[in-house]
Structures are given as structure tokens and as C-alpha cells.
Amino acid sequence: MDWHILAQQLVNGLTLGSIYGLIAIGYTMVYGIIGMINFAHGDVYMVSAYLTAICLAVLFSCGIDSLPFALLATLVAAMLITAAYGWTIERIAYRPLRGSNRLAPLISAIGMSLVLQNGVQLSQGARTQGVPSLIPATLRFGDEETFVQITLVQVMIVVVSLASMALLHWLIGRTTLGRQCRATQQDRRMAAILGIDTDRIISTVFVIGAAMAAIAGVLVTLNYGSFDFYIGFVTGIKAFTAAVLGGIGSLPGAMLGGLILGLSEALFSGMVNTDYKDVFAFSLLVLVLIFRPTGLLGKPEVEKV
Amino acid sequence: MPEQEPLLDIQQLDARYGAIQALRGVSLRVERGEIVTLIGANGAGKSTLLMSIFGDPRPSAGHIRYLGRDITGLPTHAIAKLGIAQAPEGRRIFPAMRVEENLLMGATPLGMQHIDTDLIKVFELFPRLKERRDQRAGTLSGGEQQMLAIGRALMSRPQLLLLDEPSLGLAPLVTQRIFAILGEIRATGTTIFLVEQNARQALKLAQRGYVLVNGAIRLSGSGEELLANPEVRQAYLGIRA
Ligand SMILES: Nc1ncnc2c1ncn2[C@@H]1O[C@H](COP(=O)(O)OP(=O)(O)OP(=O)(O)O)[C@@H](O)[C@H]1O
Ligand SMILES: [Mg+2]
Numbered sequence: 001m002d003w004h005i006l007a008q009q010l011v012n013g014l015t016l017g018s019i020y021g022l023i024a025i026g027y028t029m030v031y032g033i034i035g036m037i038n039f040a041h042g043d044v045y046m047v048s049a050y051l052t053a054i055c056l057a058v059l060f061s062c063g064i065d066s067l068p069f070a071l072l073a074t075l076v077a078a079m080l081i082t083a084a085y086g087w088t089i090e091r092i093a094y095r096p097l098r099g100s101n102r103l104a105p106l107i108s109a110i111g112m113s114l115v116l117q118n119g120v121q122l123s124q125g126a127r128t129q130g131v132p133s134l135i136p137a138t139l140r141f142g143d144e145e146t147f148v149q150i151t152l153v154q155v156m157i158v159v160v161s162l163a164s165m166a167l168l169h170w171l172i173g174r175t176t177l178g179r180q181c182r183a184t185q186q187d188r189r190m191a192a193i194l195g196i197d198t199d200r201i202i203s204t205v206f207v208i209g210a211a212m213a214a215i216a217g218v219l220v221t222l223n224y225g226s227f228d229f230y231i232g233f234v235t236g237i238k239a240f241t242a243a244v245l246g247g248i249g250s251l252p253g254a255m256l257g258g259l260i261l262g263l264s265e266a267l268f269s270g271m272v273n274t275d276y277k278d279v280f281a282f283s284l285l286v287l288v289l290i291f292r293p294t295g296l297l298g299k300p301e302v303e304k305v
Numbered sequence: 306m307p308e309q310e311p312l313l314d315i316q317q318l319d320a321r322y323g324a325i326q327a328l329r330g331v332s333l334r335v336e337r338g339e340i341v342t343l344i345g346a347n348g349a350g351k352s353t354l355l356m357s358i359f360g361d362p363r364p365s366a367g368h369i370r371y372l373g374r375d376i377t378g379l380p381t382h383a384i385a386k387l388g389i390a391q392a393p394e395g396r397r398i399f400p401a402m403r404v405e406e407n408l409l410m411g412a413t414p415l416g417m418q419h420i421d422t423d424l425i426k427v428f429e430l431f432p433r434l435k436e437r438r439d440q441r442a443g444t445l446s447g448g449e450q451q452m453l454a455i456g457r458a459l460m461s462r463p464q465l466l467l468l469d470e471p472s473l474g475l476a477p478l479v480t481q482r483i484f485a486i487l488g489e490i491r492a493t494g495t496t497i498f499l500v501e502q503n504a505r506q507a508l509k510l511a512q513r514g515y516v517l518v519n520g521a522i523r524l525s526g527s528g529e530e531l532l533a534n535p536e537v538r539q540a541y542l543g544i545r546a
Contacts (some may be wrong), residue, residue: 029359053468091440103310114473130361153472176409176417179402179409179410180410180413182399182401182402183402183410184402186399186401186402187397187399189361189381189397190393190397190399191410192359192380192382192385193359193381193385193390193391193393194385194390194410194413194414194457195324195382195385195413195414195461196382196410197380197382198382
């Protein structure tokens with residue numbers, strides 16, 4: 001095994017892991033606050049990939065030729081519209097079921113996921129779509145034969161992901177809104193007694209999770225260039241794995257779990273076999289669930305009252 | 306001068322958990338400036354009454370008026386904004402938050418305007434909390450957690466403070482300390498509605514009291530009257546008639 005392959009896989013793994021981490025945030029925050037897995041979250045991410053392509057196409061057809069502006073506008077638009085999806089999903093699929101048994105919102109989540117997949121398939125078509133490679137810039141280290149290649153998009157992915165996570169970490173840890181989120185997560189009834197509109201906080205958490213998934217969707221679309229209505233499924237399950245790995249309910253856990261999953265998946269692909277990388281990722285999930293069900297940073301489940 | 310309406314006026318309140326009827330036609334009043342206590346055995350419905358004032362469980366019949374206004378159907382968080390605060394059964398502090406953050410949570414209805422002065426006031430009342438302000442609340446002792454729950458409730462500058470068994474699980478000395486502080490809180494103009502199983506101390510402190518049996522009010526009267534009542538003495542003070 002050559003050093004450059006190893007280094008290349010570390011770069012790829014870091015990129016992939018940042019994406020998993022961003023999407024995992026949505027799973028972990030929603031689970032933390034209402035104790036359910038939002039199975040439609042991967043599809044929210046998928047929607048943001050389509051939004052990226054649509055926004056870029058609209059901007060370029062309007063004659064915008066500043067790439068940084070187009071990217072920024074696309075990011076903002078994708079985040080806003082995806083956040084609106086997150087808000088709406090909570091409103092129509094989960095809120096009416098609050099207080100019912102645990103199974104009902106789970107079924108509703110799977111239903112919502114199918115609605116999004118089929119809705120996008122109907123409106124956008126089933127074939128794979130793509131955006132042209134907009135940022136070809138690449139850094140190379142090494143000589144002609146053995147080199148490590150880092151694209152500018154990969155650098156953007158890592159930088160933007162880490163910055164978003166840091167911002168979110170600050171928001172949850174230091175602001176009034178963040179304190180209200182944590183209070184609602186720890187004891188929803190008590191939070192309400194203290195004057196917190198807990199329904200509003202739950203909506204906010206869906207909005208934040210969706211906006212983070214939108215950042216991931218924009219970055220991935222810029223990186224790979226192609227997507228279809230089904231990408232939310234596999235990526236969603238991977239990000240969910242990352243959330244469980246890090247300890248579901250824990251924000252730093254989602255980031256850590258994403259990075260570990262991304263890195264180990266990339267190293268496995270580079271050193272062992274690419275075809276089995278998904279099998280590897282899910283084996284990791286099974287192992288974590290057997291040996292450390294609360295994940296790396298998770299706390300043992302406390303039954304909610 | 307027209308007679309002022311009571312601060313809290315509960316009429317014919319029913320509340321249920323599915324098939325279990327926890328409150329049956331409860332009527333009671335709390336006037337401004339009083340300490341009123343509600344005593345009763347385990348499962349009598351005391352906590353249910355305090356929680357139903359906050360709309361959870363939502364009463365199935367009857368009315369709750371606060372300053373003359375019917376608040377029976379309001380959402381829980383809206384009731385907190387009217388000037389009612391609760392230190393609930395089991396304290397329900399946020400264990401993973403620091404002590405100071407717990408107190409800040411209590412200030413939610415005021416929108417963080419008076420944080421600094423109010424923190425100072427709570428720390429004057431409970432110096433222990435000041436020493437522990439950066440500690441995780443879950444690491445506090447039971448007495449300190451109770452102080453935190455009361456301090457947190459005070460951060461919203463409530464007119465009416467609801468307390469659910471603040472003495473539960475505390476050593477007698479700590480209980481005495483907390484009851485003394487309740488007197489101080491009342492002296493600052495906050496009205497207190499105190500649920501207790503510690504009937505003797507509660508009735509000594511309170512101006513008036515009610516006795517709840519099986520979800521219904523069985524007796525009411527001034528603190529002294531109830532302390533002298535044979536039924537109360539036998540059932541709640543452990544004195545044979
Ligand atoms: N969440 C609930 N679901 C179902 N029944 C409940 C619930 N909470 C309380 N009950 C029942 O309602 C009745 C009144 O309970 P409540 O907690 O109000 O009593 P309490 O007077 O506060 O008792 P304690 O002194 O033990 O705190 C009890 O029979 C109890 O079992
Ligand atoms: Mg009780």
C-alpha cells in the first residue's frame with residue numbers, strides 16, 4: 001500500500017465524513033427532541049440536490065456570471081426552501097401524531113419519505129440528472145506517477161461543513177434559542193411550564209436539520225455533479241448510521257460519527273474493496289449496536305416521563 | 306372600592322387520565338399575598354391539580370380563573386407568561402445544564418430583560434446556588450436541587466408561585482430552611498400555593514389550607530383550624546384522637 005493511496009483515501013474520507021456529519025445532525029437533533037427517527041430526512045437532502053441544479057440553472061439563464069455569487073445564492077435558496085420542507089413535514093406528518101404510540105410517527109415518516117421520492121420522480125423525471133463541473137480547480141501533491149489530489153470542492157466541503165457545525169454548536173450551547181432547545185430535549189413538559197412554546201422549538205429543530213442537509217446537498221452536487229430521486233435513501237441510511245455511531249441525540253456525536261464513518265468507509269474502499277463498502281458501513285452499525293448501543297458520545301437512554 | 310377578584314379561583318374542576326378520574330369537582334381560591342396549602346395523601350390528586358393549572362392534563366370540566374380571567378383552555382407556555390410559575394413534583398431541573406443556565410430558563414417569560422438583577426436576588430435567597438452556579442445541576446444535592454427549582458420559578462417574577470412537595474426527601478433541617486425561605490418569598494409580595502405531605506409544617510406556615518381526599522376537597526379552613534381538626538390530626542399528623 002502506497003502512502004499516496006492512503007493519503008488520497010484520507011482526503012476522500014474526510015470529505016465524505018463531513019457530508020455524513022451534516023446530514024446526521026438532522027437525525028440526531030430530531031431524535032433528541034421528540035425521540036423518533038425522521039426517515040424522510042434523507043429525502044429532504046435529496047430534494048436539496050435538485051434545488052441546487054434548479055437554482056444554478058435559473059441563475060445562469062438570468063445571465064448571472066459571477067460564480068461565487070451564484071453559488072452563495074444557490075446555497076441560501078436551497079437552505080431556505082429545504083428548511084420549508086422540513087417545517088412542513090413536521091407539521092403535516094408528525095405533529096398530528098404527537099402523543100400517540102411510537103409506531104405511528106415511524107410509519108408516517110416512511111410514508112413521507114415515499115411521498116418525497118415519488119413526488120420528485122414525477123415532477124423531475126426518473127433519470128439521473130447532473131450539473132456541469134463548475135469548479136475544476138485541483139491541488140496536486142507528488143510527482144507524475146504518485147500523487148494526492150485535492151479538489152477545491154473537497155476543500156470547500158470540509159471548510160463549509162466544519163464552519164456550519166461550529167456555528168450550530170455555538171447556537172445550541174450559547175444562545176437563548178439553543179438553551180430552549182436543550183431544555184425541550186431534556187424535559188418537554190417542564191420546558192412548557194417555564195413558558196417555552198415547545199411546538200415552535202420542535203419546528204425549529206426540523207428547520208435546522210433540513211438546512212444542514214441542504215448544505216450537504218449543495219456541496220455533494222457540486223462535487224459529484226450527478227444525482228437522482230433515490231440518493232436520499234443510501235446517503236440517509238449512512239448518515240443515520242453516523243448518528244447512531246456517535247450516539248444518537250448528541251450533536252458532537254453526529255459530527256464525530258460522520259467523520260469516523262466517512263474515513264473508515266474510504267479506507268476500506270481504498271485498501272480492501274470498493275464493492276463492499278456499504279456492507280462494511282452497515283456492519284459497523286451492527287457492531288456498534290451490539291457492543292455500544294448508546295454510541296460513542298451518547299448517554300444511556302432515560303425513559304421519558 | 307369594589308372587592309378584588311381572587312388571584313386564583315378554581316371552580317368545580319375535574320381532571321382525568323383516561324379512565325382514572327383524578328380530580329372531582331375541586332373548588333378553591335387563593336387570595337393575593339397568602340400562603341395557601343393543599344395537603345393530602347399519596348395519590349390524592351395534588352400534583353394533578355397543580356399541573357392542570359398549567360393545562361396538562363387539560364381539565365375535563367370546570368374553570369380556572371387567574372386575576373378574573375378564564376385560563377382553562379390556554380396552552381401551557383401561555384399560562385407561564387401570565388405570571389404563574391411552578392416548582393413541580395420531583396423538581397424537574399435540567400440535569401445536563403449548569404445551575405445558572407437552569408435559572409436563565411426560568412426567565413423565559415420575561416425575555417431575559419432583568420436577568421442580572423434577578424440572578425442577584427435569587428443568589429441572595431440561596432447563596433448555595435451562587436457557589437454552584439457553573440456546576441451541572443444534576444450533580445447538586447437534593448436540597449440544592451429544590452432550591453434551584455424554586456429559584457428557577459422565581460426568575461419569571463411570578464405573582465403566584467406553585468410548589469409541589471418542596472420538602473420531599475429532604476432532611477428536617479433543610480426542610481426548615483426551605484420553609485423559612487418561603488416566608489421570605491411571601492414577604493416580597495409573591496403569593497404561594499403550597500402542596501405538601503408534610504402537613505404540620507405546611508399548616509403552620511400557611512394562612513389557609515385545604516385537604517384533598519381521593520380527588521375531592523374534604524376540608525378547608527385556616528392553618529390553625531386545620532391543625533386542630535381531629536380528622537387532620539389523626540390522618541395527617543399521626544396523632545390518635
Ligand atoms: N400520568 C398519569 N397517568 C395516569 N394516571 C396518573 C398519572 N398521574 C397521576 N395519575 C393518577 O392520578 C391520581 C392522582 O395522582 P397525583 O400524582 O395527582 O397524586 P398526588 O396527590 O400528587 O400524590 P403524591 O403525594 O404521591 O405526589 C393517582 O391515582 C395517580 O395514580
Ligand atoms: Mg404529587
